[in-house]
Amino acid sequence: MLAGQIVNGLMVGGLYALLAIGFTLIVGVLHRINFAHTEVFMVGGFVGLVAAQALPSIPLALAASFVVGGLLGVVVERISFRRLGSEEAAITAALSSMAVGLLLVDLVHHKWGTEPLPLPLTDALGKGGFEIFGVRFVPVQGLVLVLTLVLVAGLWWLIEKTRTGRNIRAVADNPTAAALLGIPVKFVGQQVFFLTSALAALTGLLFALRVGTVNSDVGMSFALKALAVTAIGGMGSLQGAVVGGMLVGLLEALAIQFGFGPLADLLVWVFMILVLLVRPQGLFGSVFHGGGARA
Amino acid sequence: MTPDLLFFTCINILMAWSVYIALAAGALSFGSAAFMAAGCYVAGLLTVLAGWPLLPACLAGAALSGVLGLLLGFPALRVRGIYLILTTIGVSMSMVVVLENIDAVGGSVGLGGMAGATPWHGAAAVLVVGLALWIVSRSPLQRVLDAVREDDEVAAALGMNTVAVKLGAFAVGAVVAGFAGGLYGHYLSFVRPDTFNVLVSIYAVMFVILGGVNNLWGAAVGAAVMTILPEQVAFMREWRPSVFAVTIIVLLLVRPQGLLTRRFATIASGRKADAP
Amino acid sequence: MTTSSPLLTIEGLGKSFGGLRALSDVSLTLNTGEILGIVGPNGAGKSVLINLVTQFYPPSAGRLVLAGEDVTGHSRLRMARCGVARTFQNIRLFKRMTVLENVLAADPDTAARPLASIFRRRAGLDRAMELIDLMRLGALADRPAGSLPYGAARRLEIARALATRPRLLLLDEPAAGMNEEETAALVHDIGVARQRVEGILLVEHDMPLIRALSSRLVALIAGCKVTEGPVAEVLSDARVIEAYLGPEGEA
Numbered sequence: 001m002l003a004g005q006i007v008n009g010l011m012v013g014g015l016y017a018l019l020a021i022g023f024t025l026i027v028g029v030l031h032r033i034n035f036a037h038t039e040v041f042m043v044g045g046f047v048g049l050v051a052a053q054a055l056p057s058i059p060l061a062l063a064a065s066f067v068v069g070g071l072l073g074v075v076v077e078r079i080s081f082r083r084l085g086s087e088e089a090a091i092t093a094a095l096s097s098m099a100v101g102l103l104l105v106d107l108v109h110h111k112w113g114t115e116p117l118p119l120p121l122t123d124a125l126g127k128g129g130f131e132i133f134g135v136r137f138v139p140v141q142g143l144v145l146v147l148t149l150v151l152v153a154g155l156w157w158l159i160e161k162t163r164t165g166r167n168i169r170a171v172a173d174n175p176t177a178a179a180l181l182g183i184p185v186k187f188v189g190q191q192v193f194f195l196t197s198a199l200a201a202l203t204g205l206l207f208a209l210r211v212g213t214v215n216s217d218v219g220m221s222f223a224l225k226a227l228a229v230t231a232i233g234g235m236g237s238l239q240g241a242v243v244g245g246m247l248v249g250l251l252e253a254l255a256i257q258f259g260f261g262p263l264a265d266l267l268v269w270v271f272m273i274l275v276l277l278v279r280p281q282g283l284f285g286s287v288f289h290g291g292g293a294r295a
Numbered sequence: 296m297t298p299d300l301l302f303f304t305c306i307n308i309l310m311a312w313s314v315y316i317a318l319a320a321g322a323l324s325f326g327s328a329a330f331m332a333a334g335c336y337v338a339g340l341l342t343v344l345a346g347w348p349l350l351p352a353c354l355a356g357a358a359l360s361g362v363l364g365l366l367l368g369f370p371a372l373r374v375r376g377i378y379l380i381l382t383t384i385g386v387s388m389s390m391v392v393v394l395e396n397i398d399a400v401g402g403s404v405g406l407g408g409m410a411g412a413t414p415w416h417g418a419a420a421v422l423v424v425g426l427a428l429w430i431v432s433r434s435p436l437q438r439v440l441d442a443v444r445e446d447d448e449v450a451a452a453l454g455m456n457t458v459a460v461k462l463g464a465f466a467v468g469a470v471v472a473g474f475a476g477g478l479y480g481h482y483l484s485f486v487r488p489d490t491f492n493v494l495v496s497i498y499a500v501m502f503v504i505l506g507g508v509n510n511l512w513g514a515a516v517g518a519a520v521m522t523i524l525p526e527q528v529a530f531m532r533e534w535r536p537s538v539f540a541v542t543i544i545v546l547l548l549v550r551p552q553g554l555l556t557r558r559f560a561t562i563a564s565g566r567k568a569d570a571p
Numbered sequence: 572m573t574t575s576s577p578l579l580t581i582e583g584l585g586k587s588f589g590g591l592r593a594l595s596d597v598s599l600t601l602n603t604g605e606i607l608g609i610v611g612p613n614g615a616g617k618s619v620l621i622n623l624v625t626q627f628y629p630p631s632a633g634r635l636v637l638a639g640e641d642v643t644g645h646s647r648l649r650m651a652r653c654g655v656a657r658t659f660q661n662i663r664l665f666k667r668m669t670v671l672e673n674v675l676a677a678d679p680d681t682a683a684r685p686l687a688s689i690f691r692r693r694a695g696l697d698r699a700m701e702l703i704d705l706m707r708l709g710a711l712a713d714r715p716a717g718s719l720p721y722g723a724a725r726r727l728e729i730a731r732a733l734a735t736r737p738r739l740l741l742l743d744e745p746a747a748g749m750n751e752e753e754t755a756a757l758v759h760d761i762g763v764a765r766q767r768v769e770g771i772l773l774v775e776h777d778m779p780l781i782r783a784l785s786s787r788l789v790a791l792i793a794g795c796k797v798t799e800g801p802v803a804e805v806l807s808d809a810r811v812i813e814a815y816l817g818p819e820g821e822a
Contacts, residue, residue, distance in 0.1 A: 564712035
C-alpha cells in the first residue's frame, strides 16, 4: 500500500542520510572518502549482537555500538588517513580504507560465518504495535524512526551550536586559517572520524533492529549506496546528505511500489553517475569539492 | 600446481592487466568487473544459444566489452581521481543489477551450460596479452601513455590527443577483462550476475597496487602472488582476504607504489652517461 | 632587415576569473623573426597571457590570430598542432621519463599517430638527439628528468618544446630562480632555440635576459598593456619603473 511504502522509504532514507552524513563530513573536513565507513556500519550490528547476548538491553547495545564504532574510526584514521597531500594521497587513503573494510568483513566471517544471524533485541520492546496514517509499525521500527530523527537533529545541533562543531566547520572551510587560529586540526580530524564512525555503527545497529538480523553483507549491499547518496547530495554538504538520503529512500520505495522493485538498486547508482557527469558538485555541494572532478 | 590454480592465476593476471592498461593512461578504474561480466555473458550466449565455438565467442565478448568501454569511457573519463573511482564503482554495481533483471540471460539465477575453457586457454591468453603489452612497453606509444598519465595538460600542449589516448586505454582494458570473463564463464560452466560483483574490481585493483603500478610485470606479479601464495600456506589459505587486506594496508603505508617499482626506459641513447 | 609579417596577432584579449579581471583589452603583434618580451610585475597577467595563447583556458574577450589564421577558440591540442609550443614557469617535465624520452614524447609524428608508432621504435631518434645536443644535454640523455639540476631541467623543457617543431615558442619566465651565470648561459640557449622557430614570446621578470634577447617589449601592469616599443624605451618608461621599483622595491 502506497502510504506504507512511503513511510518505509522515509525510514530507509533516514538510514541512508545518517550514513551519508558520515561520508560527507569526512569529505568536507578532510577531503577524503572513507571506504571503511560501510563496514563499520556492518560491524555495528554485530556489536549489538554481542551486547545483546550479554544483556538483552537496547540502550546497552546502542551504547556499545556507538563506542566500538567510534574507536574503530579512530583506528581507521590512524592507519589510512594520516598522509597529507592532494589527489594521490586521497586515492591511497581510499584504497587503504577499502582494504580495512575487506579486513573487517573477513574478521566477521571468521567469528560469525557468512549467513545472517538473528538479533535477539527486536522483541525487547515487546510485541504489539501502533499505527501511523494507517500503516502498522512494530515498536522496534518506531524506535528506529525516532532515533534516526534524534540523531540527525543531534548532529545538526553539534555542528551548528557547539564549539566542537565550530572547530569542525572551521577546519572544513580552511585548515590553514583554522590552524593559525589555534584550532588543533589533527585532533579535529580524529574527532570527526570518531563521530562519523560511531554514527555509522549506530546506524548499522538500527538497520539490524529494523530487519531483525545481523548480516555481514550489508556493507556492500546497503551502505555502499549511501556513498552514491553523498555524491548526489553533494560531497561535503550536510543538507545534501540528508535530502539526498531521504530522496533516494523515497524513490526506491516508489520504485518498489510501482513494480520496478528489482531495479530499485540500480536507481541510486545511475543517479549518481549522472550527477557526477553533469553536475559534479551534486544537488547542494560546493563547487570546490565537485569542481575538482573535471578532467 | 593444480589446473584450477593455474587457470585462476591466469584469469587474475588478465584482470590485473585490465586495470593496469587503463591506469597506464592515468585512469584508475573499478569497472573491470562490469566488463568481465559483459564478456562472459556475451560469449556464453553465443556458445550456448548460437553454438559458436569457444574462441570466436570469447573474442566477440571481448570486442563487445571494448565497445561498452568506449561508450562508458567517453563520459566517465571526463572526471578524474576519486570521482572516476566512484563512477566506475557505480558502473560495476549497476551491471550486476542490470544482469539480474534480464530474464533472457537467466536473471539472478544465472547463466549455465558453458564449457570448453581449459587452463591452457588461460595461459595462452596471458602469453598473447603479455607479449602485446611488452611490445608496447618498448615503443613510442608507451611514452605517450606515460606522458598523459604523468601530466595530461602538458601532454595536450605538446600535441598529444589525451582524450583519445585515455579512451583507447580504457577500452583496451575493457577488452582484456571481457576476454577473461569469457574464459572464466566457460571454465566454471555456470555464473550468476553476483559472480561479477564490485569485489572483483577491487581485487583486480589491489593486485596492481601490490605488484607495482609502473610496469606491466608488477600487475602480473601482484595477481600471481595473491593467487598462488595463499594456496601454499594453510594459514594464508584460510585467512586470504585478511592477509591480502593487511598486505595492502601496510604496503600503502610504506611503499605505495608497489613491489616492483622500476620504470623501464623505452629507449636508450647509447651515449656515455655523465658522472653522477 | 627583411619585411617581417606578423606571426602572432592578439586583439583586445581579456580574461576574467569570476569577478577577478586578470587581463583587459591587450593587443600586440609578434613579427616573424623577433623575440618579443613581455614584462611586468607579479600579478600583471603575464602567465595568463601565455595560458590564453596556448588555450589552457578560453579568453573572455578578444581574438588570436596565428600567421593570418584566426585561432580564437581552438582547443589546446589544436593550438599545439598549429605550431605553438611553450615552457612553464614551474618546469613541468615528465619526471619519470628520461631526458631522451621527454624529447621523443613530443615528436609530432608519434603524437599524431600513437598506434602506428608502436612499430617505429627508433623513429625521431636522430632528431631528438640533435635537439638534446643543441641544448647541451647530450651526456644526460638517459637520466630521469626528475633528477636533473635546475638549469638542465630548463634546457630540457626548451628542447622538448622545440621537438614539436613549433612556429611560435612561448617561454614563461625561463630565468626564474637562476643566478647570473645560469642566466648568461640561458641567453645563449634561447638564442640557439631562436634559429629553430619563427618567433619567440618571452615572458620574463629578469632584466638582463630581457635586454639581451628581446628586440621589442610590451609592458603589462595589472592586466593592461601600458606601453610597448624598443627595449630601452619601455624600460625607462616612468610607469614601468614605478611598477617595478615602487613600494615593492624590486629592480
